[in-house]
Amino acid sequence: MEASIREGREDCLFCRIIEKKIPSKIVYEDTRAIAFEDVNPQAPVHLLVIPVKHIASLSAIQPKDDAILTHLFSVVSRLAREKGIVERGYRTVINSGRGAGQTVFHLHVHLLSGRPFQWPPG
Ligand code: AMP
Ligand code: ZN
Numbered sequence: 620m621e622a623s624i625r626e627g628r629e630d631c632l633f634c635r636i637i638e639k640k641i642p643s644k645i646v647y648e649d650t651r652a653i654a655f656e657d658v659n660p661q662a663p664v665h666l667l668v669i670p671v672k673h674i675a676s677l678s679a680i681q682p683k684d685d686a687i688l689t690h691l692f693s694v695v696s697r698l699a700r701e702k703g704i705v706e707r708g709y710r711t712v713i714n715s716g717r718g719a720g721q722t723v724f725h726l727h728v729h730l731l732s733g734r735p736f737q738w739p740p741g
Contacts, residue, residue, distance in 0.1 A: 628673045631673055631723075631724070631725050632723055632725070633667075633669050633673075633723055633725035633727065634673050634725060636653075636655060637653055637669075637671055643655040643656070643658075644656040646666060646698065647668075647694060647697070647698060649694075650671065651670060651671055651672075651687060651690050652668060652669065652670055652671060652687075652690055652691055652694045653668075653669060653671065654666050654667065654668040654669070654694060654698055654730075655667055657729070661729075661731060662710075662731040662732060662733050662734045663732070663733025663734060664702055664704055664709070664730065664731060664732040664733045665729065665730070665731050666698060666702075666729075666730040667727045667728070667729060667730070668691055668694050668695050668698065668727065668728040668730060669691075669725060669726060669727045669728070670684075670687045670690075670691060670726055672684070672687060673725055674687070674725070674726040675724045675725065675726065676715045676716065676721060676724060676726055677713055677715040677726060678715055678716065679726075680726075691726075691728055692711075692728070695711055695728055695730055698730060699730065699732070702732070704732040704733070707732060707733070708732065708736075709730060709731060709732035710729075710730075710731045710732070710736050710740075711728050711729065711730055711731075712728070712729040712731065712740070713726070713727070713728055713729070714729075
C-alpha cells in the first residue's frame, strides 16, 4: 500500500476496523469502501460508510479523491435500498471538525433512519 494511504493510520480507530484488528459489524465491503454498524446507534438504522483510504475529514479531501467520494455516496445509496429505508427516508451526516462533533478523524458518512428527524439538526 502507498505511504500516502497509510499516513495517519497508526492510531486511527477506523483504520483498525478496516484491518479487522478491532471487531465491528461490517455490512458492506469492497476495495474502496466499507460500511459497519455504529457502536452507539442514534437511530434504529445507524451505519457508518468510510473510505478504505485514510482521509482525516472532508477538509482533507484532495481533487484526486473525487472518485472516492462519489463511490462513498454510491455505497450509501445502495445500502439505503438494501435496508429498505428509501421510502421512509434517511439522513446522511458528515461531521467535519471538532466544533461540528467529529470525534473520529477518518472520514465517515453517518447513514441514519428509522425514526423522525428534526430540521434544523441539533
Ligand atoms: P463522529 O462523532 O461524527 O466522528 O462519529 C464517530 C462515530 O463513530 C460515533 O457515532 C461513534 O459512536 C462511532 N464509533 C466509535 N467507535 C466505534 C467502533 N469501535 N465501532 C463502530 N462505531 C464506532
Ligand atoms: Zn484511518
